[in-house]
Amino acid sequence: MNERPAIKPYVIGLDLGGTNSVFGIVDSRGEIKATTAIKTQGFDNVEDYVAAAVEALQIIIDQVGGIGYIKSMGIGAPNANYYKGTIEHAPNIVWGKGIVPLADMFSKALGIPVAMTNDANAAAIGEMAYGVARGLKNFIVITLGTGVGSGIVVNGQLLYGHDGFAGELGHVTMVREGGRQCGCGRTGCLETYCSATGVARTAREILSKSDKPSSLRELDPEKITSLDVSIAAEKGDEVANEIFRFTGKMLGEACADFAAFSSPEAFIFFGGLVKAGELIMKPIREAYDAHVLNFMKGKAQFLVSGLDGSSAAVLGASAIGWDINPNE
Amino acid sequence: MNERPAIKPYVIGLDLGGTNSVFGIVDSRGEIKATTAIKTQGFDNVEDYVAAAVEALQIIIDQVGGIGYIKSMGIGAPNANYYKGTIEHAPNIVWGKGIVPLADMFSKALGIPVAMTNDANAAAIGEMAYGVARGLKNFIVITLGTGVGSGIVVNGQLLYGHDGFAGELGHVTMVREGGRQCGCGRTGCLETYCSATGVARTAREILSKSDKPSSLRELDPEKITSLDVSIAAEKGDEVANEIFRFTGKMLGEACADFAAFSSPEAFIFFGGLVKAGELIMKPIREAYDAHVLNFMKGKAQFLVSGLDGSSAAVLGASAIGWDINPNE
Structure with missing residues (x-):
């Protein structure tokens, strides 16, 4: 190692979610020194959002000694364009319509460089910097949350594609005829089956198609969540297990x-659904082995994110910040 | 440009096919200075193959001034492992069973560095060095021949994956239930529908399922080739056109x-089927636009290889050779 003493030892990570915006000040070992948060949605326009964010940030920036100790900022956000630092047509953010130059706005307000990527890419970079992907150069992170996202790392680098939007694996078509309607406007996308929402849809479908007894029948079908399915499955509920087998397959x-x-050396799963553990991981591995090219069998690892859920996204976002002029 | 006079101005390219092995000596502008060829299959073991190859090569090496003028050699071959320079379990080559260290063997016999990659990757590098992909950094070459191969370029680099075997897009599963049997041992692979062989299978299926008149009915169904379909389609044969629409879709x-x-900026098609021109390219573009993520619509180009078929593979292989220690 050839490290000289860092003059600016911290970066700011922002996990910009549909509900909350969580900020952390992070050191180079991935320790979160201070955090704060604001609501993402409580603002009519992006100017008000940035102003409120900077106000909240100022307090934790002062806690670590002032902006002079902050090297840069990294943002993980939905519909983020890495090349341009913009959020583009984010359907779930009130002030995210059109093309919003969020990275530039934070950079001007704080006086530091700011980089932005989508939340799944941030998760992949976080895993590489601080998680189970340390030392790996070819892997895919799949985030199983409200949607299905992905961050693809190839030869140690995040795959961005020509326009910054590569890695939309939630939107490969898994069912070509009569597939489920997807929020993207098309049908049959992986996300419509394997997101938390997709698991709830599967639950309603399986419950309505059979008479098998299940504790899930005690719930209002429209309100079943993937967490309900997970709890039932852990108690041995056969229908709940069938739902996870379908999802994992x-x-x-x-x-x-x-x-x-x-040809990655590992698939890394991240997000709420992963809490189901082997209930979901086992059918994933079995279906993979049954369907992958013969000469690839047994070569890839199936891992679960090792980062603490609440801080993983902030760490991932902060890792994007370290990537700006890494030699400075 | 900051070129110094090249001391070793040539590389050898070898297009190692199932039938013929074609060698070319190529300069840095992609001009083929001399060529020779041997049969690939006429040898019981790889030692005899390499000995015959070196004997044939010696004549054209002398024509350009001797081995002192040759910088390196690049090989494009089926089942090639780029990282190890080996051919691994090639089902269609008599001496290609097991793991054959072909790059090392040529390197020892000729006294120059030798690199090897699979044929579709060689085509992608050839397109980037000398063809329609000049200046592109994110594109996918799809070869439509006896099989369906692919070479994926990401950020200006060929995607090899952790083991050198990435880019097997002929073996993504397109039909999950009741798909066609594939040579890889699985079913429903893209290759079983969209290779030259796949097109012939589609022809037999469509002809047997309907009574529509077609000039293809005059042929022995078991002997119909994709070229027959192409010729019939150009003459306006409706069944032949339906076959191409199915394939292109x-x-x-x-x-x-x-x-x-x-998220590539271009898809580049290469191989025998491409000779059908718009008959195949139009349904490809239409199905792409109908199925791609909305925000990606209209962003990718659909191109046909600009390299002359007979020399493209040799040029592609030679380009692998230039990539060895490019600063030397």
Whole structure:
């Protein structure tokens, strides 16, 4: 190692979610020194959002000694364009319509460089910097949350594609005829089956198609969540287990196609659904082994994110910040 | 440009095919200065193959002034492992069973560095060095021949994955239930529908399922080739056109999934089927536009290889050779 003493030892990480915007000041070992948060949605326009963010940030910036100790800022956000530092047509953010130059706005307000990427890419960079992907150069992070996101790392670098929007694996088509309607306007996308919302849809479908007894029948079908399914499955509920087998099988088959693309050494799963543990991971691995090219069998690891859920996204975003002029 | 006079102005390119092995000595502008060829299959073991190859090569090496003028050698071959310089378990080469260290063997016999990659990757590098992909940094070459191969370029670099075997897009699963049997041992692979062989299978299926008149009915169904279909389609044969629409639709849908992966600026098609021109390219573009993520619509170009078929593979292989220690 050839490290000289860092003059600016911290970066700011911002996990910009649909509900909350969580900020952390992070050192180079991935320790979060201070955090704060504001609501993402309580603002009519992006100017008010940035002003409120900077006001909240000022307090924790002062806690670590002032802006002079902050090297840069990294943002993980939905619909983020890495090349341009913009949020583009984010359907779930009130002030995110059109093209919003958020990185530039924070950079001007704080006087430091700011980089931005989408939340799944931030998760991938976070895993590489601080998580289970340390030392790996070819892997795919799949985030199983409200949607299905992905961050693809190839030869140690995040895959951005020509326009910064590569890695939309939640929107590969898994069911070509009669697939579920997706929020993207198309049908049959992986996300419609394997997101938390997709799992709830599967639950309603399976419950309505059979008479098998299940504790899930005690719930209002329209209000079943993936967490309900997870709790029932852990108690041995057969229908709940069938729901996870269906979900895992589709994820495993999708990963077999992803392997034909980038031949990763690991798939890393991240997000709420992963809390189901082996209930979901086992059918993923089994479907993968049954569907991947023969000569690739047994080569890829299936890992679960090792980062603490609440701080992982902030760490991932902060890692984007370290990537700005890394030699400075 | 900051070029110093090249001391070793040539590389050897070897297009190692299932039938013929074609060698070319190529300069840095992609001009083929001399060529020779041997049969690939006429040898019981790889030692005899390499000995015959070196004997044939010696004549054209002498024509350009001797081995002192040759910088290196590049090989494009089926089942090639780029990282190890080996051919691994090549089902269609008599001496290609097991793991064959072909790059090392040529390197020892000729006294120059030798690099090897699979044929589709060689085509991608050839397109980037000398073809329609000059100046592009994110694109996918899809070769439509006996099989369907692919070379994926990301950020100006070929995507090899952790083991050198990335880019097997002929083996993504397009039909999940009741798909066609593939040579890889699985079912429903893109290759079983969109290779030259796949087109012939589609012809037999469509002819047997309907009574529509077609000039293809005059041929022995078991002997119909994609070239027959191409000739019939150009004459306006409706069944032949239907075959190309089916093939193009599946390729376009597959490309829509590939776009969700690496968001390329271009798809480049290469190989025998491409000679059908707009008969195949139009349904590819239409299916792509109908199936790709909305915000990606209209962003990717659909190109046909600009390299002359007979020399493209040799040029591609030679370009692998230039990549060895490019600063020397």
